[in-house]
Amino acid sequence: MIFVAIILPVLLLIFFFLITLGLRRTLSAKINSPAEYENISVIIAIKNEINNLPALINSLNSPDYQQDKYEIIFVDDNSEDDSYNFLESQLNHNYKIIKAINKKFNGKKGALDVGIKNAQFNLIAVTDADCLPEPHWLKSISAKFSEGFDIVFGYSPLIESKSFVSKISSFENLRNYILYFASAGLQIPYSATARSFAFRKELFYQINGFENANETLSGDDDLLIREAVKIKARIGAFRFDNDLVYSSAPDSLKEYLKRKARHLKTSHHYLLQHKIFLSLWHSINIFSVYSIFLIPISNLFAIPLTIKIFLDVVLVSTIKKTLPHSFSMFEIIYLQMFYETFLIINFINSVFTKEKWK
Numbered sequence: 355m356i357f358v359a360i361i362l363p364v365l366l367l368i369f370f371f372l373i374t375l376g377l378r379r380t381l382s383a384k385i386n387s388p389a390e391y392e393n394i395s396v397i398i399a400i401k402n403e404i405n406n407l408p409a410l411i412n413s414l415n416s417p418d419y420q421q422d423k424y425e426i427i428f429v430d431d432n433s434e435d436d437s438y439n440f441l442e443s444q445l446n447h448n449y450k451i452i453k454a455i456n457k458k459f460n461g462k463k464g465a466l467d468v469g470i471k472n473a474q475f476n477l478i479a480v481t482d483a484d485c486l487p488e489p490h491w492l493k494s495i496s497a498k499f500s501e502g503f504d505i506v507f508g509y510s511p512l513i514e515s516k517s518f519v520s521k522i523s524s525f526e527n528l529r530n531y532i533l534y535f536a537s538a539g540l541q542i543p544y545s546a547t548a549r550s551f552a553f554r555k556e557l558f559y560q561i562n563g564f565e566n567a568n569e570t571l572s573g574d575d576d577l578l579i580r581e582a583v584k585i586k587a588r589i590g591a592f593r594f595d596n597d598l599v600y601s602s603a604p605d606s607l608k609e610y611l612k613r614k615a616r617h618l619k620t621s622h623h624y625l626l627q628h629k630i631f632l633s634l635w636h637s638i639n640i641f642s643v644y645s646i647f648l649i650p651i652s653n654l655f656a657i658p659l660t661i662k663i664f665l666d667v668v669l670v671s672t673i674k675k676t677l678p679h680s681f682s683m684f685e686i687i688y689l690q691m692f693y694e695t696f697l698i699i700n701f702i703n704s705v706f707t708k709e710k711w712k
Contacts, residue, residue: 359645362658365638370665376536377673385497385594392496394424394552395473396481399454399465401431403483404440410483411444418489418596419496421448429454429469431462461571461709463564470558479552480574485510486600487550494597495552504587505553505579507534507546511678512603519610522696523603525689526614528670528679535591537631543589544628545576545621550599553578557587571709573620580625598678614700615707622704636697643694666690 396414400407414426430438431454441451452472457464470478479495481487491508498506509531514524530547537543551574561567561584567577579589604610621632642662648655670686681689 356652356654358641359648359652359654359657362638362642362645363661365634366642366658366661366665369635369638370669372540373532373536374669376539377532379539380535380591381593381676383592385494385592391420391423391493392477392499393475394419394477394479394492394495395470395475395555396424396426396479396492397429397466397469397473398426398481398483399429399431399462399469400433400437400441400483401462401465402433402435402437404433404435404437406484407437407440409486413486413488416489417487417492419492424448424492425450425474427452427469427472429465431457431465459564459568463568463571463574466574467564470555470563473555476555477552478555478558480548481551481599482549482601484601485549488596488598488600490594490596491550491599494592494594497594498590498592499552499554501590502588503590504557505543505546505551505582505589506592507538507552507575507589508550508592508597508599509535509677510547510549510599510601513600514603515605517605519607520603520605521685522689522692523610523613524679525681525685526693526696527603528674528677528681529693532669532673533632533635535593538589538591542627542631543579543583544624544632546579546591548575549601550597551575553582557582561585561587569623570619572616573623576620577623580623580628583625593676611700611703612707614696615704616709618700618704619707619709621701636694640694640697643691663687663690 426449428441428449428451430451438451445451452468454465454468458467466480477499479492494508495506512524512527514520534546561581567573567581569577582589604613639662642658645655645659667683667686670681674681
């Protein structure tokens with residue numbers, strides 16, 4: 355046990371160095387404004403989203419992008435509310451709405467697959483109906499593709515309220531962002547957020563679409579990345595200016611647990627190299643947090659806990675300066691403790707929770 359207390363700080367420092375290195379490689383990139391921006395098809399799967407659609411349409415109506423360079427395809431997956439009729443009333447030169455008839459895959463993947471088949475452009479961008487993209491979102495996607503990437507993804511912060519569930523959800527989302535971007539910078543990408551995700555259609559069909567990424571109803575982002583990694587596709591992350599895609603954080607514990615179970619279920623199907631990387635990272639962090647209970651055995655166990663808290667505060671405080679987060683130092687410390695605990699709870703919950711698309 356004493357050996358563990360000594361080796362943990364070393365492992366923490368090594369991993370935090372790697373995470374910081376990956377982030378610097380990703381975030382140091384400047385937007386490369388090409389002479390001409392790419393044509394992009396945006397696909398949005400819809401199922402009973404009438405409460406979210408007005409805000410979505412409002413955010414989509416003013417993109418800083420040439421009008422004839424993009425299209426937005428809404429795919430209605432048998433909505434039982436007024437979603438389809440509302441979207442029909444909003445149709446314009448850039449908007450299309452189709453119904454997800456004869457889906458090849460269940461859930462959201464099936465709806466996205468229908469949309470991709472009906473897209474006229476090679477670059478496919480994906481977001482969700484409860485999201486609010488900033489004006490430069492498409493411009494950043496196009497700029498990143500101009501660097502030769504096959505899959506690109508951005509950051510989607512959660513709009514938080516004052517509730518604890520909302521706070522921990524937003525903090526977890528930020529921690530995931532750090533890992534996603536760092537892994538991309540280290541050239542070991544394993545996941546992204548489907549709220550700000552794009553890929554080349556030719557790559558999509560090269561890896562047989564969702565055919566080999568259909569173990570779960572979710573996973574339209576990370577399992578697609580898994581298949582792309584197998585053929586050594588280039589995967590990059592972008593964070594330039596005014597390109598965030600906002601979404602609301604859950605306020606209820608039930609909704610939070612439901613979301614996390616759905617998201618974590620796909621992690622059971624990651625590549626072995628990614629499972630090893632994530633297992634080591636999370637195990638070291640979790641053990642460092644719970645080493646507080648081992649201090650009575652030896653004061654040495656205060657070392658990994660102290661180093662972890664210090665590194666977490668420095669890392670999150672530095673990253674959040676360029677993002678719409680306002681976590682205080684105290685919040686970073688206590689939310690980090692809950693974050694590590696909920697990782698265990700949510701992973702176990704993902705094993706026993708049955709998936710459902712809406």
